[in-house]
Amino acid sequence: xxxxxxxxxxxxxxxxxxxxxxxxxxxxxxxxxxxxxxxxxxxxxxxxxxxxxxxxxxxxxxxxxxxxxxxxxxxxxxxxxxxxxxxxxxxxxxxxxxxxxxxxxxxxxxxxxxxxxxxxxxxxxxxxxxxxxxxxxxxxxxxxxxxxxxxxxxxxxxxxxxxxxxxxxxxxxxxxxxxxxxxxxxxxxxxxxxxxxxxxxxxxxxxxxxxxxxxxxxxx
Numbered sequence: 001x002x003x004x005x006x007x008x009x010x011x012x013x014x015x016x017x018x019x020x021x022x023x024x025x026x027x028x029x030x031x032x033x034x035x036x037x038x039x040x041x042x043x044x045x046x047x048x049x050x051x052x053x054x055x056x057x058x059x060x061x062x063x064x065x066x067x068x069x070x071x072x073x074x075x076x077x078x079x080x081x082x083x084x085x086x087x088x089x090x091x092x093x094x095x096x097x098x099x100x101x102x103x104x105x106x107x108x109x110x111x112x113x114x115x116x117x118x119x120x121x122x123x124x125x126x127x128x129x130x131x132x133x134x135x136x137x138x139x140x141x142x143x144x145x146x147x148x149x150x151x152x153x154x155x156x157x158x159x160x161x162x163x164x165x166x167x168x169x170x171x172x173x174x175x176x177x178x179x180x181x182x183x184x185x186x187x188x189x190x191x192x193x194x195x196x197x198x199x200x201x202x203x204x205x206x207x208x209x210x211x212x213x214x215x216x217x218x219x220x
Contacts (some may be wrong), residue, residue, distance in 0.1 A: 028070050029079035036063050036085035048092035050164040051099030059088035103163050110170040111158070114151060117177040118144065124184045133187040143180060147173060 040059055043049070048056045062085040069078035121144065128135045150173060158166035 026073075026075050028075055029066075029082050032079050032082035032086075033063075033066060033070065036066060036082040036089070039086040039089035043089040043092045046093055046096060047164070048089070048096050051097075051103060052092040052095035053099075055088060055092035055095050059085050059092055062088055100163055103167055104158070107158050107163055107167040107170060110167065110174065111155060114170055114173050114177065117174060117181065118147060118151070121177055121181050121184070124181055128184050128187055131188065135184065135187060140180065140184070143176075147177060 040056075040063060043052075043056055043059065062081055066078045066081035066085060069075070069081055125135060125137075125140055125144075129137065150169070154166050154169045154173070157169070
């Protein structure tokens with residue numbers, strides 16, 4: 001009996017010592033976290049956050065996950081998450097050129113749209129003035145002049161490789177010119193009447209589904 005108790009005690013001591021040894025050897029993945037942070041910084045410096053936004057965001061989320069795991073002292077999982085972060089950051093860098101090409105194509109289409117909107121606005125303003133509508137002529141001409149100057153600068157940014165910035169400016173300009181076109185259109189009484197009539201017209205209702213006839217009562 002004494003021998004059996006001694007064996008149990010010895011086993012308990014060995015197990016406890018092993019657990020202490022493992023716990024003592026486990027360390028935060030400091031080097032891996034630092035490498036992951038560096039990979040993200042380098043990816044951002046190459047503008048992966050602009051042109052490979054989805055992949056870059058995944059890398060950032062992975063780094064946050066790794067740091068949360070370090071805080072929870074799950075170091076093995078934290079190390080893997082940090083390694084995954086570096087891989088995701090590299091993938092983001094690899095996607096930059098494709099992202100740039102896609103965004104540039106969108107920006108070039110936007111250039112054509114903005115140019116057409118400006119041309120159409122000038123025609124609308126001239127027509128409104130000819131109809132002697134109450135056009136705020138100086139205000140509109142000043143706005144058009146500013147847009148044309150900004151438009152030229154934005155196209156230069158696009159040609160200079162500042163694609164993301166240029167696209168954002170083009171989108172904002174497009175919205176502003178459209179709003180001004182709508183404002184000029186509303187000066188025409190005919191347009192106002194048409195808009196009012198359209199607003200007053202009730203939306204078409206769907207025809208009610210036919211009610212199926214009730215079955216005849218069964219004969220007894």
